[in-house]
Amino acid sequence: MLTKLLSGDRPRSLILSFVLLAILAGLALAPFLFPGVRSLETAARICIFIVLVASYDLLLGYSGIVSFAHTMFFGLGAYGVALASTHMGRGYDALAVGTIAGAVAAAVLALLIGLFSLRVRAIFFAMITLAVASAVAVLVSQLSGLTGGEDGLNYSIPRELTPAFRLGTLFGVSITGKLLNYYLVFFASLMLFLLLLRVVNSPFGRVLQAIRENDFRAEAIGYRVVLYRTLATCLSAAVAAIAGSLFAIWLRYVGPDTTLSFEIMLDILLMVVIGGMGTMYGAVIGATIFVLAQNYLQNLMGVASGATEGLPLIPQLLDPDRWLLWLGVLFILSVYFFPTGIVGRLRSED
Amino acid sequence: MAAAPDHAPKYAQLPLSDKIGRAMPLLLVPVLVLLGFLSIGSTSSWLTLTVSGLAMGMMIFIMASGLTLVFGLMDVINFGHGAFISVGAYVGISALLALEGWTGVPSLMLNVAAVLAAVIAAMCVTGALGWGFERVIVRPVYGAHLKQILVTVGGLIVIEQMIHVLWGPDEIYITRPEMLKGAVTFAGAAIEKYRLLAVVFGLALFIAMRLVLKRTKIGLIVRAGVQNGEMVQALGYRLRLVFIGVFVTGSALAGLGGVMWGLYQEVITAGMGEEMMILVFIVVIIGGLGSVEGAFIGALMVGLLQNYVAFLEPKLALISNIALMTAILMWRPQGMMPVVKAK
Numbered sequence: 055m056l057t058k059l060l061s062g063d064r065p066r067s068l069i070l071s072f073v074l075l076a077i078l079a080g081l082a083l084a085p086f087l088f089p090g091v092r093s094l095e096t097a098a099r100i101c102i103f104i105v106l107v108a109s110y111d112l113l114l115g116y117s118g119i120v121s122f123a124h125t126m127f128f129g130l131g132a133y134g135v136a137l138a139s140t141h142m143g144r145g146y147d148a149l150a151v152g153t154i155a156g157a158v159a160a161a162v163l164a165l166l167i168g169l170f171s172l173r174v175r176a177i178f179f180a181m182i183t184l185a186v187a188s189a190v191a192v193l194v195s196q197l198s199g200l201t202g203g204e205d206g207l208n209y210s211i212p213r214e215l216t217p218a219f220r221l222g223t224l225f226g227v228s229i230t231g232k233l234l235n236y237y238l239v240f241f242a243s244l245m246l247f248l249l250l251l252r253v254v255n256s257p258f259g260r261v262l263q264a265i266r267e268n269d270f271r272a273e274a275i276g277y278r279v280v281l282y283r284t285l286a287t288c289l290s291a292a293v294a295a296i297a298g299s300l301f302a303i304w305l306r307y308v309g310p311d312t313t314l315s316f317e318i319m320l321d322i323l324l325m326v327v328i329g330g331m332g333t334m335y336g337a338v339i340g341a342t343i344f345v346l347a348q349n350y351l352q353n354l355m356g357v358a359s360g361a362t363e364g365l366p367l368i369p370q371l372l373d374p375d376r377w378l379l380w381l382g383v384l385f386i387l388s389v390y391f392f393p394t395g396i397v398g399r400l401r402s403e404d
Numbered sequence: 405m406a407a408a409p410d411h412a413p414k415y416a417q418l419p420l421s422d423k424i425g426r427a428m429p430l431l432l433v434p435v436l437v438l439l440g441f442l443s444i445g446s447t448s449s450w451l452t453l454t455v456s457g458l459a460m461g462m463m464i465f466i467m468a469s470g471l472t473l474v475f476g477l478m479d480v481i482n483f484g485h486g487a488f489i490s491v492g493a494y495v496g497i498s499a500l501l502a503l504e505g506w507t508g509v510p511s512l513m514l515n516v517a518a519v520l521a522a523v524i525a526a527m528c529v530t531g532a533l534g535w536g537f538e539r540v541i542v543r544p545v546y547g548a549h550l551k552q553i554l555v556t557v558g559g560l561i562v563i564e565q566m567i568h569v570l571w572g573p574d575e576i577y578i579t580r581p582e583m584l585k586g587a588v589t590f591a592g593a594a595i596e597k598y599r600l601l602a603v604v605f606g607l608a609l610f611i612a613m614r615l616v617l618k619r620t621k622i623g624l625i626v627r628a629g630v631q632n633g634e635m636v637q638a639l640g641y642r643l644r645l646v647f648i649g650v651f652v653t654g655s656a657l658a659g660l661g662g663v664m665w666g667l668y669q670e671v672i673t674a675g676m677g678e679e680m681m682i683l684v685f686i687v688v689i690i691g692g693l694g695s696v697e698g699a700f701i702g703a704l705m706v707g708l709l710q711n712y713v714a715f716l717e718p719k720l721a722l723i724s725n726i727a728l729m730t731a732i733l734m735w736r737p738q739g740m741m742p743v744v745k746a747k
Contacts, residue, residue: 120553170733177481180553181685188682189726196722320561327554371569382561389554390544
């Protein structure tokens with residue numbers, strides 16, 4: 055049963071199993087284990103980023119395609135929900151329409167980009183996605199009549215999903231709409247993750263891995279490499295868009311900085327690489343560690359920067375705004391020294 | 405003993421259609437200029453826009469040339485190229501600000517000397533940085549595209565953040581040297597002096613680069629290396645050394661482009677390299693990866709189109725480049741002048 059749920063892809067490492075179980079339990083019981091607004095925010099963020107990173111891993115880790123447009127798809131889903139909720143009024147139908155429209159738009163856009171670039175050379179894809187994603191980001195911030203520009207959009211979602219909706223208390227935690235919203239995010243993320251796990255362990259996923267290892271040979275055996283790559287791109291884009299929709303439902307706000315910025319793209323890249331490319335569990339570990347670090351490490355950097363005041367250059371290097379610098383260094387080092395990431399390390403030890 | 409039969413190789417003439425096909429990209433720039441003239445209508449604004457488009461194109465070409473050669477020669481795609489643009493701009497502009505005594509006076513000699521000094525400083529720093537980048541970042545990941553992309557993106561972030569650390573997080577505003585300010589009037593059109601200078605400079609650089617590539621031995625090795633690297637190595641040339649040279653030169657050119665772009669915009673930010681990178685990638689893709697001529701034509705087209713569209717329909721300017729790229733790739737999926745690989 056469990057093996058079937060995991061599509062036969064067990065963690066294959068004792069420590070990894072424990073860590074994954076701990077993360078699952080922690081996320082499932084987050085509102086009760088770690089009460090408080092901030093920890094719930096963090097938990098929801100982890101859920102959503104697990105899906106987003108897992109969908110990116112389908113591209114990067116399983117198909118060997120580098121895309122820089124993943125935040126664009128993420129943003130499409132988020133803006134889909136936002137626009138639908140703004141124009142159709144609050145309601146579940148608006149959420150559903152927005153989510154589906156976002157996912158379809160993302161898949162179609164991915165198909166178009168794929169047709170232009172994957173046909174020729176996989177390396178084109180990286181450059182073209184970078185160009186298209188930046189154009190879309192600029193476009194979204196320019197078309198302020200439609201998208202709210204830099205300010206983004208605030209909108210209302212059904213009352214049952216907002217903190218204003220109260221049901222009473224359980225184990226000393228008051229059950230509000232926010233909690234229901236969290237469980238919507240949690241279960242949707244869990245299902246999407248299991249779906250992706252299913253995909254990568256299906257014959258389709260095996261072909262993708264074969265193409266990653268040797269596309270020439272895969273073609274020679276008779277698989278249409280372009281077709282498979284394009285399909286993987288579309289699927290990954292659609293899942294990313296759904297993750298974006300969840301994010302929009304959770305935050306009740308979308309803006310270019312929270313959904314479309316290049317920084318988020320780098321975050322995703324880093325999560326995949328740290329967790330481990332080519333395994334879905336890497337996405338879980340990477341996203342969890344990274345989001346936790348992001349939320350709590352920046353404070354630490356601020357303290358360190360304050361403590362080293364007076365020394366030349368070091369306070370500037372430790373400034374919380376220079377968080378990205380250290381991410382970059384970490385990123386380069388992990389690509390060199392831990393190309394298989396944490397999961398690869400744990401699996402090789404057993 | 406019978407003599408060996410005469411060996412008289414003959415070059416078959418290319419059919420006319422192939423010749424036209426090859427020359428097609430060359431025609432695109434004049435066609436674009438003509439189309440711009442027809443849709444704009446007014447000669448003076450057309451002239452202004454054309455010059456600024458050409459100036460922009462030349463600067464993009466300077467930044468793109470190194471990238472495309474590096475790719476052609478060693479199959480290395482450097483996403484960190486944009487960082488050299490930013491670093492070049494910061495170093496060059498800092499030099500210009502330090503030489504205020506030379507830039508503030510209306511003397512052509514002193515102004516040009518200041519700009520030259522800034523350019524040389526920028527090129528030296530970015531060249532050295534490129535050398536270090538090649539050693540530390542690129543060398544360990546030869547032959548692995550995926551890792552190359554990831555690692556060079558990491559390098560881009562680190563260098564960009566270091567600019568923040570060293571120069572502070574704010575953008576820097578500058579004014580051009582005295583003699584490069586203002587515009588000349590020609591046929592009723594006001595043309596900024598600096599743009600004219602940029603066009604002349606870019607053209608000179610392109611011609612020089614072509615001469616080096618076509619007429620010198622090192623150029624021959626580079627071109628041969630792009631076509632068939634293994635064969636060049638088998639003939640006893642150390643292609644790695646050539647490659648490092650090209651990488652360093654390309655980085656220095658990116659720095660040069662950064663200084664010119666900074667003076668053009670009169671403001672520099674650490675993120676400018678990243679923004680320019682987008683245009684550079686578009687240019688390199690539509691030109692055909694590895695082709696210097698293709699990059700030149702592509703850069704001119706991108707520059708011209710951006711200026712025309714920004715004048716005619718400002719909102720569309722953002723996506724005009726993407727549209728151009730799409731159109732070119734539909735016509736030639738490998739880019740306008742794909743490099744023929746003898747493999």
